[in-house]
Amino acid sequence: MATLPTDPEQLLDLADAGDRRALARALSVVERGGAAGSALVRAGWSRARHHRAQQDREPGDRAPDRALTVGITGAPGAGKSTLNATLCAELLARGRSVAVLAIDPSSPFSGGAILGDRVRMGDVAGADGLYIRSMATRGHLGGLTGATNDAIAVLGATGRDLVIVETVGVGQVETDIVDSADTTVVVVNPGWGDAIQANKAGLMEIADIFVVNKADRDGARDTVTDLESMLNLSGGHDDGPAQWRPPVVSTVGTTGEGVAELADALEAHVAHQHATGELDRRRSAQRSQRLREVAVARVGRALDDLLATGWGGALRAEVEEAHTDPWAAASRLIERLAQQLTDD
Amino acid sequence: MATLPTDPEQLLDLADAGDRRALARALSVVERGGAAGSALVRAGWSRARHHRAQQDREPGDRAPDRALTVGITGAPGAGKSTLNATLCAELLARGRSVAVLAIDPSSPFSGGAILGDRVRMGDVAGADGLYIRSMATRGHLGGLTGATNDAIAVLGATGRDLVIVETVGVGQVETDIVDSADTTVVVVNPGWGDAIQANKAGLMEIADIFVVNKADRDGARDTVTDLESMLNLSGGHDDGPAQWRPPVVSTVGTTGEGVAELADALEAHVAHQHATGELDRRRSAQRSQRLREVAVARVGRALDDLLATGWGGALRAEVEEAHTDPWAAASRLIERLAQQLTDD
Incomplete structure (x- = not known):
């Protein structure tokens, strides 16, 4: 079997032409998330818009x-x-x-x-x-x-x-x-x-x-x-x-x-x-919700990364052992997150 | 009927003594969330720990x-x-x-x-x-x-x-x-x-x-x-x-x-x-999860506040009308959020 391309556009081209393996691969990449997943989703979004613009x-x-x-x-x-x-x-x-x-x-x-x-x-x-x-x-x-x-x-x-x-x-x-x-x-x-x-x-x-x-x-x-x-x-x-x-x-x-x-x-x-016009209204609301959801998911991932590091791991241990309450710890965590995001 | 106190400790004192109105009020404050809710929850957490330390x-x-x-x-x-x-x-x-x-x-x-x-x-x-x-x-x-x-x-x-x-x-x-x-x-x-x-x-x-x-x-x-x-x-x-x-x-x-x-x-x-020792293990895991959850909820609220402002409202409108895809918009939103949190 031919090797599937990793490039999002090429993979979607194949899937669009009816290649089930390519579609399965694309969905697996999306399911795993991460940068490759995001790239595929965005490519899909643009293609769907483009397709649609050419139709009645x-x-x-x-x-x-x-x-x-x-x-x-x-x-x-x-x-x-x-x-x-x-x-x-x-x-x-x-x-x-x-x-x-x-x-x-x-x-x-x-x-x-x-x-x-x-x-x-x-x-x-x-x-x-x-x-x-x-x-x-x-x-x-x-x-x-x-x-x-x-x-x-x-x-x-x-x-x-x-x-x-x-x-x-x-x-x-x-x-x-x-x-x-x-x-x-x-x-x-x-x-x-x-x-x-x-x-x-x-x-x-x-x-x-x-x-x-x-x-x-x-x-x-x-x-x-x-x-x-x-x-x-x-x-x-x-x-x-x-x-x-x-x-x-x-x-x-x-x-x-x-x-x-x-x-x-x-x-x-x-x-x-x-x-x-209800479809347009629903879709607008969905897109707006999607924006919030994507942002929250990314921030959640950043928080998880933080909690996996030495500093964050120590903070988590303090909370797990009930030496610090979760609310106070959350404030410290968010402060650190903001610094990190600004430094990036 | 006597007016209920707004001070968290006083409200919890009354609830602890069996005053159902005080307990109902405390839960309503918590249900509404916000700063007053957080103060009550934290007060409750400390009291429960204290109570417990005095028991066999x-x-x-x-x-x-x-x-x-x-x-x-x-x-x-x-x-x-x-x-x-x-x-x-x-x-x-x-x-x-x-x-x-x-x-x-x-x-x-x-x-x-x-x-x-x-x-x-x-x-x-x-x-x-x-x-x-x-x-x-x-x-x-x-x-x-x-x-x-x-x-x-x-x-x-x-x-x-x-x-x-x-x-x-x-x-x-x-x-x-x-x-x-x-x-x-x-x-x-x-x-x-x-x-x-x-x-x-x-x-x-x-x-x-x-x-x-x-x-x-x-x-x-x-x-x-x-x-x-x-x-x-x-x-x-x-x-x-x-x-x-x-x-x-x-x-x-x-x-x-x-x-x-x-x-x-x-x-x-x-x-x-x-x-x-399973109870301790579950509780530790719960506290750790709670830390993440509280942090994500607070960041979510900050994002909502941002999206309600002029700048964020305009960004949301761009996404709703499909002029910007949600993923690109989320990046801009998070950047702004980090700046804001650092400024606070």
């Missing part, structure tokens, strides 16, 4: 700085991976190219591969136009959002119409995904009335589309009704045409039932976001 | 810098709140004083009150020796862990034997809680075989005690067996006496069945941690 602005086109990004989230066991596999098949049949990022924040030590999930994705995993990547995120200094956004930036530069980010999670993880996604799909199961009630505010805030998966089970109709009444209560009376009401789609991931409707809902949401 | 080191005593902390976590709908209420009643009957912190990361806009949960806690909520507090954490600059740790520091300074942190979540949120807890209880339900498999690595990493709640439902026995075989597989052959094997406790939160066994398991884990 049609609904469903890739947006300025990256591919359209769909987040699929829900508690473990909700059947997200199976659903996602059938959804990918449907999107491929519609002529879309898709990349899947499977995030596994609950397994800091798994090294990134969710074996079970990848097995279930087996049917479509080899298809043309589909690329699947599992990511562990604990190692990335920018955390979940940082690693995901970096990977999205690279995938967006290599000719994918759509990036689907699949994540296990309830709570903060979900909210983080929303910060990166253009469309967020929340997957629940029949009988999850209590769970839905408990997370009402959170779900309403993040879901662009609700999916009741495993809809062949008892209680599916009730779960749909719960979600619809939740939406009725929150919607108010002044829904203008610009307002998006999250549809509730019933699916059976294992048989593909309802998956075409889900794909329709996705496309409707994308079209709605283009038509109302 | 018996198993179950409060540890040096704060009360013993138990994290209870699991997906929404697992019945954590009901279980927690009966567990509190059991611990109170055993003569322990308990504070409950209910974290609600999935509802950034709920303002902190999980109404349903508090209602379910109703039976014990008024009991002497029990204090319950709901926390929203989105507003706190140190995030979930920061706000929780600050609250624990204050509660640990006011005569509680035990702080129970109850959190909804699977994934990163859970892992964050582990970073703060001395004992982590993971609550699952019968029939959660898939969910357990999917999160195997994560669960194994964080659980000191497993609870199969709603154990009167079908499949409870199978779920216990799943967990036990998972533990058998991971345990290996070299389990010394210092090794803790997480017990699997079956409970019915609504009836209190199994809750005494859960309390026993908690006490056994605390005793084990004292006997093996």
